[in-house]
Amino acid sequence: MQGKTTLIIATLLVVAAVVYLIVTSTGNTARYFLTIDELRAMGDGATGRNITISGAVLGDTITYDPAVPRVTFTVVQVPADPEEVERAGGLAQVLHAAVTDPNAFRLEVVYAEVKPDLLQHEAQAIVRGQLGSDGRFYADQVLLKCPSRYEEQIPDQTSRRVIGPAEGS
Amino acid sequence: MLAEVGSILVGLAVATALYAGGAGFWAIHRSDSRWAKSGRNAATATVALLGVALTALLGAFLGDQFGIRYVAHHSSRDLPAHLKASAVWAGQEGSLLLWSFLQALFSALVVTRPSKRAHSPERAFHLVPWAGVVLNLLTAFFAAVTLLLSNPFARQVTIPPDGQGLNPLLRHPGMIFHPPAMYLGYVGLAVPFAFAIAALITRQVGDWPSVARRWTVVAWLFLGLGILLGARWAYDVLGWGGYWGWDPVENAGLMPWLTATALLHGIAMQEQRGGFRAWNIFLAALSFALVLFGTFTTRSGLILSVHAFVRSDLGPYFLAAIFLTLGASLALMISRRSVLVSPYPVQGLFSRDGMFVLTLVLLLSITASVFVGSLLPTLTQALSGRRFEADPAWFDRVTGPQFGALVLVMGVCPLLARMAGGLRRVRRRGLPALLGAVAAVAAAALAGFSRPVSLLGFALAGLAGGTALAEIGRVVARRGVGRGGRHSGRRYGGYLVHVGVILMAVGVIGTRGYPFETEVELSPGEPVDVGAYTLVYDELRQETAGDHLSTWAAISVYRDGDYLATLAPRMNRYPSFDQTFMVPALRTGLREDIYLVLFSSSVDRLVNVKVILNPLINFLWLGGLVFLAGGLLALWPSPARAVPEGVLRRQRWPVGTTVALAAGLLVLVVATVAMWQPGIGSLIGRAGRPLPGQPAPDFTLDLLDGSNLRLVDLRAQVVVLNFWTTWCPSCADELPELEALWSEYQAQGVFFVGIAVQEEKVEVREMGSEFGLTYPLGLDPEGRIATPYGITAVPETFVIDPQGQTAAVHVGPVDAAELRQDLDRLLGR
Numbered sequence: 001m002q003g004k005t006t007l008i009i010a011t012l013l014v015v016a017a018v019v020y021l022i023v024t025s026t027g028n029t030a031r032y033f034l035t036i037d038e039l040r041a042m043g044d045g046a047t048g049r050n051i052t053i054s055g056a057v058l059g060d061t062i063t064y065d066p067a068v069p070r071v072t073f074t075v076v077q078v079p080a081d082p083e084e085v086e087r088a089g090g091l092a093q094v095l096h097a098a099v100t101d102p103n104a105f106r107l108e109v110v111y112a113e114v115k116p117d118l119l120q121h122e123a124q125a126i127v128r129g130q131l132g133s134d135g136r137f138y139a140d141q142v143l144l145k146c147p148s149r150y151e152e153q154i155p156d157q158t159s160r161r162v163i164g165p166a167e168g169s
Numbered sequence: 170m171l172a173e174v175g176s177i178l179v180g181l182a183v184a185t186a187l188y189a190g191g192a193g194f195w196a197i198h199r200s201d202s203r204w205a206k207s208g209r210n211a212a213t214a215t216v217a218l219l220g221v222a223l224t225a226l227l228g229a230f231l232g233d234q235f236g237i238r239y240v241a242h243h244s245s246r247d248l249p250a251h252l253k254a255s256a257v258w259a260g261q262e263g264s265l266l267l268w269s270f271l272q273a274l275f276s277a278l279v280v281t282r283p284s285k286r287a288h289s290p291e292r293a294f295h296l297v298p299w300a301g302v303v304l305n306l307l308t309a310f311f312a313a314v315t316l317l318l319s320n321p322f323a324r325q326v327t328i329p330p331d332g333q334g335l336n337p338l339l340r341h342p343g344m345i346f347h348p349p350a351m352y353l354g355y356v357g358l359a360v361p362f363a364f365a366i367a368a369l370i371t372r373q374v375g376d377w378p379s380v381a382r383r384w385t386v387v388a389w390l391f392l393g394l395g396i397l398l399g400a401r402w403a404y405d406v407l408g409w410g411g412y413w414g415w416d417p418v419e420n421a422g423l424m425p426w427l428t429a430t431a432l433l434h435g436i437a438m439q440e441q442r443g444g445f446r447a448w449n450i451f452l453a454a455l456s457f458a459l460v461l462f463g464t465f466t467t468r469s470g471l472i473l474s475v476h477a478f479v480r481s482d483l484g485p486y487f488l489a490a491i492f493l494t495l496g497a498s499l500a501l502m503i504s505r506r507s508v509l510v511s512p513y514p515v516q517g518l519f520s521r522d523g524m525f526v527l528t529l530v531l532l533l534s535i536t537a538s539v540f541v542g543s544l545l546p547t548l549t550q551a552l553s554g555r556r557f558e559a560d561p562a563w564f565d566r567v568t569g570p571q572f573g574a575l576v577l578v579m580g581v582c583p584l585l586a587r588m589a590g591g592l593r594r595v596r597r598r599g600l601p602a603l604l605g606a607v608a609a610v611a612a613a614a615l616a617g618f619s620r621p622v623s624l625l626g627f628a629l630a631g632l633a634g635g636t637a638l639a640e641i642g643r644v645v646a647r648r649g650v651g652r653g654g655r656h657s658g659r660r661y662g663g664y665l666v667h668v669g670v671i672l673m674a675v676g677v678i679g680t681r682g683y684p685f686e687t688e689v690e691l692s693p694g695e696p697v698d699v700g701a702y703t704l705v706y707d708e709l710r711q712e713t714a715g716d717h718l719s720t721w722a723a724i725s726v727y728r729d730g731d732y733l734a735t736l737a738p739r740m741n742r743y744p745s746f747d748q749t750f751m752v753p754a755l756r757t758g759l760r761e762d763i764y765l766v767l768f769s770s771s772v773d774r775l776v777n778v779k780v781i782l783n784p785l786i787n788f789l790w791l792g793g794l795v796f797l798a799g800g801l802l803a804l805w806p807s808p809a810r811a812v813p814e815g816v817l818r819r820q821r822w823p824v825g826t827t828v829a830l831a832a833g834l835l836v837l838v839v840a841t842v843a844m845w846q847p848g849i850g851s852l853i854g855r856a857g858r859p860l861p862g863q864p865a866p867d868f869t870l871d872l873l874d875g876s877n878l879r880l881v882d883l884r885a886q887v888v889v890l891n892f893w894t895t896w897c898p899s900c901a902d903e904l905p906e907l908e909a910l911w912s913e914y915q916a917q918g919v920f921f922v923g924i925a926v927q928e929e930k931v932e933v934r935e936m937g938s939e940f941g942l943t944y945p946l947g948l949d950p951e952g953r954i955a956t957p958y959g960i961t962a963v964p965e966t967f968v969i970d971p972q973g974q975t976a977a978v979h980v981g982p983v984d985a986a987e988l989r990q991d992l993d994r995l996l997g998r
Binding site: 003004006007009010011014015017018021022025026028031032033034052066067069080114115117118120128141 | 515526527530537541545559560768777
């Protein structure tokens, strides 16, 4: 066989294998990424599936039983679309608006794990897990805002007290 | 004052960098060396300006200038000086300033040291000025972004009395060195990009790799170091027991490293034979575009990540820069396509050329997979209207086989002849590879790692390892160590890097294939078995440390009954951040690490601990160090330069190279220290208590009445040893109960001994008569008995059976009912 031909065949095989892996993995292990509104809209169809949701944490609702261990907390609907977040004045504003809006959709999360360090009021949580038949969301993994950057843009009580009126940056 | 000076300096730097670019262009256009010299001076001035600006920011941090917002947000008065210094790059603004400075430094180094590195200086003559133009314009871009959009010197109206402090998670040696290493890598990749553009403009497509190779190796090495330090930081600090989570920000650093790896392989081939021209230009442009992409995505909201929450204003500018980078490169490539064709016909797959192509294809396919995974929510939204998200399992499943194929190619490629059709050589030279594979599988199976998929992985690693070691041996045998000819450092270095990558692969197979994690509840003194390990919780302590309150549990760890270490996982409470951070403690071993995380402690003296076993993880860190050493070796200067024949040239001692190598060694040492601390949270100077069932250490005790007592003499009796002191209230509390039990059990062959630790005879005698103690009391003035019993606090009580074996251990006050139970059990009731 010509040199070029074997190379092209090998490359095509690699590409085909990668496409196969991506497509099947997306079917098998990838998760729906939903807002709480969208999860509501799916109704019973969402029960038992692998789903990722994002929302704002309500600080008052956090309970923690270290002996089990188990954390429960409630998250509130925030829009997932970056454009929409931007229009509403940035993520900090969106999170703040969400937790103060009594009409926003809420979801109770049960996380049978050690309480994450960063689980706080108005934190953004990305939660991976399944919706239980009792309407609560059973989390396998909870991701909270990373403290390495941008922390100054989430107005928490500390920064307000120390800095005075927070400037947008 | 500092703030204004800093802003002005950065502003001037934008101007000088623009001037340096413009002057360089004019010099080429007019062929005027005076303009070139002026441009070089401006480039040097840019470095000086940004260097002073960076120093000013450092000064602002050290001087607690909280009027500057960036300082107030990332520092506080009580922060140690070295952490204040590292806080300079703890946020976006300072990072960009550091980036600009490094970019200026690299630009100046490229333009002011032309041709010294090139094998043929006259050829590099036209490349360097053009590369200088590109690099200086990039410097101007980064400095302008820093000044206009993300100025670290911005003031705030109200000056707070103290800053917010540095985030506790960032106070780790890995985090001090990780960001600069990453930025050195990112900035370094601008250099091959600039040379690729210069090569396209000047049509000197054949010459640029020899000029840009060292820069590429340096950038690739620092990027690798940065990724490794980040992984180690995650392992030591984040307390989830892992080191890589396929987070989009991690991926953003990995992707340019993968394409830079491809570029290095392409450059090696082009230097040898002249092929891979289009590949190398493309890879250089792609690597730099991915650097910009990583910077862009984390600030754009395009990627849903915990790191990438906030859209900052930088996004659109970086997006424009990416399109400019890729667009200009592609347009130039098309217009210069005639010089990009390979000078010799394409070889088949089963040749070394073919395998290099396959290597590049695989590295690109992995990059593409990571790219798709990072953007999966956005992509699936656009394609199907539903958002899907890729979790770590997705990445493992998609990239795992590709990495496996890459390791296979790594093992097979050196066996093939350079030109096509060389399968015969495989038979001749394939023995080490085969032996390596068999040895690796056998070793893994014997060690208990016997799942089929992982055995396949070990076989591939063994195959590639056997080949790499055999190739190193072959080079040594042929040429001798140290005088290996023109590219010996590169050859050794390259294969050493392969060995490092293979070791890392072993670590990945162990940790990904055999994860173990459990949660246990521990009460003082009671052994709990976790696999082959036994954990004994000794005590809980609390102390204030600077701005936080630290609670830690001392936990003795035994493996197969042998004492290993006493670990102290902590919970640090930071009131000013309203956060508690769990600081893991770990004991390192070649087979596995045992990793403890304390996640709750309570007044009823129970603690909850997460226990994680990470099999083979030290192969990962060891492989990382071998990889870095190999990379440094690849930078080793060729001892015998190609000198024109008949010309005798006295070799001067290469000062610059020596300095660079010393710096490289320093980097390696720093990496070793930061990456490989064998026992984080290990308490030194502790010995374990004898576990139940183990022999009680023998001793000779001086009794109060002047006689001696030896433990061996008490065989055939049940012995109760009570370690106590006269000043400890809970010791005094239990004395009456001990005396009561002694008088009850004495006649049944039970012997009680009180051992006063580090006490005076007078006081012990006084206390004994005060409580009317009738059982023998002795003195252990130097703690010679307490030490082998692993006493950490008094009181502690040991029950020893008639055979001299430890039967029960009670840390802290002993409950009379429990002690009675122990005794009844041993007396057979």
